[in-house]
Amino acid sequence: MDEMDLMKKLSDVPSPSPEAYNRARTALQTAMAEPAEPVGTVVRPKRWFSWPRATVAAVGVAAVAAAVVMATTGGSVPTGPATQAAPPVAPPVVESPLVKLASEVKAAATVQGDSSLVIGTKMPADLPSYTFYSVYTDKGQIFGGDSTKTLAASASKNDDQATPYHAKLMAAAREAANGDLEKARIAMITAAHNVTGLGLSPAEADKAWADAQAKIAEDFRKIGKPAPPARPRPEGKELENFRNNHLWSNATSALFLGAANADIRAGVLKLISTIPDTKVGTTEIDGQRALTISTGPDIQGGDASVVLTINADNGLPILQEIFPAPNSPTPSKPAKVTYKSSRVNLADVVAGKI
Amino acid sequence: MSSDAELIGRSLRGDTDAFVEVISRHETAIGNYLARRVGRQAAEDVLGDVWVAAYESRATYDRSYPEARPWLYGVALNRLRRYWRSEPAEEPAPDLAGVASDWDPWPAVDARVDTQALLRRALARLKPEEREVLGLVAWEDLTVAEAGRVLDIPAGTARRLLHQARKALREAPEVAALLQVPTT
Numbered sequence: 001m002d003e004m005d006l007m008k009k010l011s012d013v014p015s016p017s018p019e020a021y022n023r024a025r026t027a028l029q030t031a032m033a034e035p036a037e038p039v040g041t042v043v044r045p046k047r048w049f050s051w052p053r054a055t056v057a058a059v060g061v062a063a064v065a066a067a068v069v070m071a072t073t074g075g076s077v078p079t080g081p082a083t084q085a086a087p088p089v090a091p092p093v094v095e096s097p098l099v100k101l102a103s104e105v106k107a108a109a110t111v112q113g114d115s116s117l118v119i120g121t122k123m124p125a126d127l128p129s130y131t132f133y134s135v136y137t138d139k140g141q142i143f144g145g146d147s148t149k150t151l152a153a154s155a156s157k158n159d160d161q162a163t164p165y166h167a168k169l170m171a172a173a174r175e176a177a178n179g180d181l182e183k184a185r186i187a188m189i190t191a192a193h194n195v196t197g198l199g200l201s202p203a204e205a206d207k208a209w210a211d212a213q214a215k216i217a218e219d220f221r222k223i224g225k226p227a228p229p230a231r232p233r234p235e236g237k238e239l240e241n242f243r244n245n246h247l248w249s250n251a252t253s254a255l256f257l258g259a260a261n262a263d264i265r266a267g268v269l270k271l272i273s274t275i276p277d278t279k280v281g282t283t284e285i286d287g288q289r290a291l292t293i294s295t296g297p298d299i300q301g302g303d304a305s306v307v308l309t310i311n312a313d314n315g316l317p318i319l320q321e322i323f324p325a326p327n328s329p330t331p332s333k334p335a336k337v338t339y340k341s342s343r344v345n346l347a348d349v350v351a352g353k354i
Numbered sequence: 355m356s357s358d359a360e361l362i363g364r365s366l367r368g369d370t371d372a373f374v375e376v377i378s379r380h381e382t383a384i385g386n387y388l389a390r391r392v393g394r395q396a397a398e399d400v401l402g403d404v405w406v407a408a409y410e411s412r413a414t415y416d417r418s419y420p421e422a423r424p425w426l427y428g429v430a431l432n433r434l435r436r437y438w439r440s441e442p443a444e445e446p447a448p449d450l451a452g453v454a455s456d457w458d459p460w461p462a463v464d465a466r467v468d469t470q471a472l473l474r475r476a477l478a479r480l481k482p483e484e485r486e487v488l489g490l491v492a493w494e495d496l497t498v499a500e501a502g503r504v505l506d507i508p509a510g511t512a513r514r515l516l517h518q519a520r521k522a523l524r525e526a527p528e529v530a531a532l533l534q535v536p537t538t
Contacts, residue, residue, distance in 0.1 A: 003523040006473055006532060007492035013394065016385040020398035024385075027402030028377060031409055032370045122438065131482065132439040144439050146482045153506070161436070 097280050097291060097312075098273040102266040105315045106177060109262030113343030114138050116260035117354060118317075121338045135349055136258035142166055143349070152352040165192055169254040173267030181270060188254075188271055189246045196239060209233040241298050244275045248299055252308065255317055259341040265315050275299065285309060285318055297325040304332035316341045358422035362415050373412065377405055380423050383494065384430050390493055391434055400437050404430045419503070424496060427504040431486070476526035484519035487512050 016024075115137040122130050133151040135143045142162040145151030154161075168191040176184035186199050195212040197205020217227035234242055251271045258264035272278060277299055281292040289312035296305050302325060309319040317339040324331030344354050356364075358376050365373035384404060388397035408429045415425055477485055483505065490501035502512030523529045 001533060003520055003529055003533070004492050006529065007488065007523075010473060010477075011390065011493040013386065013389045015382070015389055016394060016398045016401060020401060021381055021385060023398070024381070024401035024405055025374070025377065028374065028405035028409060029370075031406040032373070120439070130438050132435070134439055144435060146435055146438070149483065150435070 096273045098269045098293070101291070101310075101312070101315050102177070102269040102273075104313075105262050105266040105269065108314070109266075110343070113260075113345050115344050115346045115349065116258045116264070117342050117344045117349070118256055118259050119340045120256060122335070134257050135344070135346065136170070136261060136264075137346055138261065140167060140170065141346075142257060148352050148354055151354075152350055155346060156350045166257065168192075169250055170258060170264060173251070173254045173258070173264045173271070176267035176270045177263045178267075181274070184267065185247065185271060185274055188250050189243050191250045192246070196233065196242060198243060205233070244277070244299050245301060247271060247275060248295060248306075252320075256320075256339065259317050259339065260343045269310075269315055282312065283309065288318065289313060290318060297328065300325075300332075303328045303330055357420035359415070359417040359420045362412050362422065363417055365409075365412060373409055376422055377408075380426050383423060384426050387427060387430055387494055388434070390489070392437065396437065400430075400433055403437075404433045407433055424500040424503040427490065427494065427496070428506065431504065472528035472532060473523075476523055476528045479526065480519055480522055481515075483507075484515045484522065487515040488519040488523075491516055 115135050118134045118136075120132050120134070122132075131146060133145050133148065135141075135151065135155065137143075140162055141158075141160045143151060143154040143159065144161055145154050153159075168187065172184050172187035172191060175187060190198055193212070194200070195208050197208045200208060213230040217230070221227060233239075251268045254264055255268040272293060275295070277296060279292075279294045281294065283290050283292050290309050291312045293308045293310065294305065295307075297303065300306050304325055305323045307319075307321045307323070308317065309321075310317050319339070320335075320337045322332055322335040324334060348354055356372075356375075358379065361372040361376045365376070381401075385397060385401055388400055388404070391397075392400065404426070408426055411429065415422065419425070477488075480488070486505060487498070487501045490496045490504055491498060496504065498513045498516055499509040501516070502509040505512065507515075524533070
């Protein structure tokens with residue numbers, strides 16, 4: 001026996017189900033019949049629900065994802081008059097460490113380099129660890145790879161992976177850093193879609209929700225599954241949690257793509273500071289002073305709590321941890337991702353000199 | 355029977371059924387490939403994206419290759435890269451530092467050790483490109499040249515990466531110990 005024989009012992013895994021193959025074929029058939037948005041623009045609110053459990057084919061677009069969210073989260077719907085207006089932003093406390101840090105990030109911004117490089121490392125329990133490189137240029141391009149070599153190849157081929165969704169994320173973060181925080185908050189929450197009608201008139205909000213419900217029903221029908229019953233638009237605290245989930249998910253997505261861009265980083269910190277249910281603590285990690293930003297299951301869809309650890313002096317992300325919610329019937333699995341961020345020159349990325 | 359290349363050519367002329375036929379030939383292999391890398395649930399989530407991405411990029415297929423499976427592995431790998439980068443980590447993730455430091459190989463290994471866990475530890479320390487070539491050859495039964503085609507690298511480079519990967523595995527304490535004891 002040699003190492004290759006040992007390797008083969010790892011080759012047996014549970015295959016995708018026959019239903020999954022059917023769904024994948026349906027996605028292909030749909031794409032062939034009516035070319036839709038580029039796959040890269042499929043965006044869903046992360047951490048709010050288990051995408052596989054939603055059993056929607058990959059043709060689903062953002063609005064569908066949101067509708068699935070509401071179809072799966074359950075819970076009572078508070079009664080009372082609907083309100084479509086944006087709820088007032090919880091004003092960042094003047095002394096909020098995140099707002100203070102955001103100001104320091106802006107003040108300390110340098111012009112070094114022309115791109116942000118973020119290196120993340122995930123390590124699933126049953127699989128090898130995975131390191132991924134993301135470069136976000138100051139011009140808005142996004143290149144990626146799982147090694148400096150594949151990253152260089154992506155950049156040299158100009159394989160720009162930025163989508164309109166990414167552009168919206170980054171614009172919202174910049175607006176938060178340099179402009180109107182309320183406007184930025186709405187833009188970040190609605191970067192993927194606006195099925196809850198944030199900032200819309202009551203009639204427009206009703207239509208947005210109804211359209212999303214109709215779309216998800218259509219997509220379920222396409223894959224031969226019964227459509228879930230339409231749900232009323234969330235209200236009250238459920239609506240607030242829903243929107244804060246989107247704010248957290250989209251803002252942290254921006255951070256993990258463009259952390260070494262001072263505007264992006266400062267804007268994300270200010271945006272996160274507007275989520276009332278986050279808790280900021282202090283810690284030390286690898287000799288660095290750090291802040292922990294904790295969000296509970298209410299913001300994370302019920303199945304997990306998330307703690308983001310950032311450097312207390314420069315705001316750069318260090319660690320993201322996901323903890324299963326003890327009271328959830330379907331708790332998320334624990335997870336950990338480490339991040340290292342730096343300013344780089346795109347030319348050096350292309351040359352493999354990072 | 356038409357080759358994959360011929361079917362892709364027909365699909366480019368509007369015969370969508372021809373492309374479905376290509377997918378039908380390879381869907382199990384690609385599905386299992388995805389499952390090995392991201393687990394069954396995520397594989398099911400990504401599979402449709404792979405077919406759509408393959409369909410949308412079929413014009414770039416080099417039809418001098420009759421067999422499309424290596425190309426489909428490449429498309430799948432690209433989707434995985436985007437998946438890994440964009441998705442939150444929802445899978446268990448042990449502390450990286452712990453993996454590297456807590457291994458005291460020789461006295462601990464006996465016939466009852468968990469072969470898979472030990473091998474995974476060793477695999478985790480390989481370079482990504484080494485691991486990918488190794489997986490394509492060992493798990494997907496591709497030739498080294500085909501693995502190179504998947505990764506868009508020359509066959510000679512793939513061969514060197516496989517050599518490095520196998521050498522690193524052999525020399526990893528966990529694997530060296532496993533190769534010297536009977537496993538159950």
